[in-house]
Amino acid sequence: MAKGKATSKLNIAIIHPDLGIGGAERLIVDAAVELASHGHKVHIFTAHHDKNRCFEETKHGIGNFLPSPGTFPVTVYGSFLPRHVFYRLHALCAFLRCLFVAFCMLFMWPSFDVIIADQVSVVIPILKLKRSAKIVFYCHFPDLLLAQHTTFLRKLYRTPIDYVEEVTTGMADLILVNSNFTASTFANTFIHLNAKGIRPAVLYPAVNVDQFKEPSSFKLNFLSINRFERKKNIELAILAFAMLHSPEASLTVAGGFDIRLKENVEYLEQLKALAEREGVSNRIRFITSCSTTERNALLSECLCVIYTPKDEHFGIVPVEAMAAYKPVIACNSGGPLESVKNGVTGFLCDPTPEEFSSAMAKFIKDPKEAERMGREARKHVVDSFSTHTFGQSLNRYIVDIHRGKED
Template identity: 45%
Template sequence: MVKVVFLHPDLGIGGAERLVVDAALALKSKGHQVHVVTSHHDPSHCFPETRDGIIPITVSGDWLPRSFFGKFFALCAYIRMIWASFYTVFCSGLCPQVFFCDQVSICIPVLKLFTKEPVLFYCHFPDLLLASHRHWFQKIYRAPLDYLEEKTTGLANLAVVNSHFTAGIYRDTFKSLQQRPQVLYPSLNFQTFDRPCSTTMENVIGSDKQPNFVFLSINRYERKKNLGLAIKAFALLKSNIGGSDIHLIMAGGYDERLVENVDYHQELKQLAASLGLSDCITFLRSPDDDIKTCLLRQTDALLYTPDREHFGIVPLEAMYCELPVVAVNSGGPLETVEDNQTGFLCYPTAEDFAAKMQFYYENRKQAKEMGGRGRERVINNFSFDSFSRQLNELIVSLVAQ
């Protein structure tokens, strides 16, 4: 048995958080002892495994600011993680044998300075590429943070990334690092989607709005997710087929503390209204697992709109639930969605998306067949068992070293 402590900045609902939860569950299934230390955990806005006691959680540093006057989020995240790492080393009494860190690497030098335990760093995507550097003051602000990100990432005993796409970005971005990252694909815990769900489509969109074909989009309400593309493509499809028996469900992670979530959600609703689609688009904020499972099982196709997404777990979830996918032809979906077999990979234009959506609408037998092939692909290539085995091997090798 190996004692593993996870350090994660904000244990809410998102792809990075799902990875951390799955990693903890995977190691626990292999007989290891796990514990997560985080700077924020809201029981009303989290995955059930972190709320029900399956994974022990310790919160430290939530009193520290998340921003200064709505700015400097990255700097505050660094400060909060430095605090969490000091707490873990000196106050938690956890005494781990391996540290598992992700997203914010500034905690690594603290762990390396005051302990001898190895550190695994899971790089979802270089943060410096997600930050804005357009104005001179942003460049000045980001320069030391970007430098620290590269140097502290290089201190990890092992760097792991979520796709070959991210591995290439990692090498191109962190040019001074000699260490090459290993690829560990995120996985699905199939049991999560095999459980019965009590929610019905009538509960979600109303009994008076039962359409003949339902498209689904699941993504956080962030502008980089390009959710407006799904709405514009849906509007174009509706115009092309001249029908009123289609519906679009926009479901996504939503945190009232994040101004972007609040503003972008309103922008999307206004876009739908301007296109005359308010009656045939349903917006859901942070649906729970029961509703999400219902949506994946009872809708007809998934729209996945982010461009250059580093991995993207949602297409896997959809394919496992036998939904055909329409995704942008870049980033992680190139490694998960098999074009013309389990879905379509498209240019990020409303015209291309609408054409593929129309194919599904008009060829439902072929759409179901593509969904079936998608399920087989996920089971064969992205199982939780495979993920658990690979992660266990990484952790055991770190301890042995």
């Protein structure tokens, strides 16, 4: 993509389903902060925003008022709409909530220069009615691959949704994805878009490295940070820890937890029961929905971070851990293949308790090795995954798509 020169500041809208706490939300907040820092006028629209469960940066502009320079307003439409119907039809409810937000934007707000749609592509045809705006779609991963087509009825339910996802995704003026892994998956999944020559560009998520200071000390504590969802495979960390047979070591399992979500509640109880069965419950601490300050404190004091999802689309946690001078033990698939340097900033392992436990044992045996890898990890993130690098790349994409430039 051609590099953009200085340009007039743009009026940019961002639409996101639920502005809670998670990797996708962190990326959107970083995008808003960085674009605002480039002088653009940024406004986030969402269907849900709980000021008690959100990133600090989004609290500055709750409502429709003009925030202070470098920040952005957050406007909520449709929070009354359901997230599910008796714990079913999640995708359909997400469609309806995001469509409601899009229609409110269409009729209640003036034109925008660029609109960034995140996660849910069904809003793109509505947003295209604002003919003056260029539409950028950020695809974290094709939703149709996240859905389970386990029964005939579910396949019948998902087929039109999957079709709409591909068609509407292709209507964006620019498609961004979070890793080369996701880009290849996109091409293999959306075969009709691929046949038309529609290719996504890769924009890696990033972290603000300045929030992490070099720790002065650490404990023999392993840290797992993830949302309490089964796909995050957190039981792998517990089973690997149990195999260590190291009474001086401990494990902290922290992450996003939403009491509204049945899976979060059930999975946490399952993990606690697993720790009890493995005889390590007295050395495992569970922390739900910790604040950014609490998370940073946990990172500072741990020995290393255990990241257990398999085939993760990108995974912001390993990057945050490395920015905090901590090595990472992660699965040898998906996004971590692009973020973790095996044997340099951590270890990439087969997703088995034996492999993970073996890597953890190396740090127990030689904590100085964890410190050395941590310093290498920090340098790696500063060079490749800082918010400055992310902001420069995103700004260039936004400016160039507004000008009508193509790759």
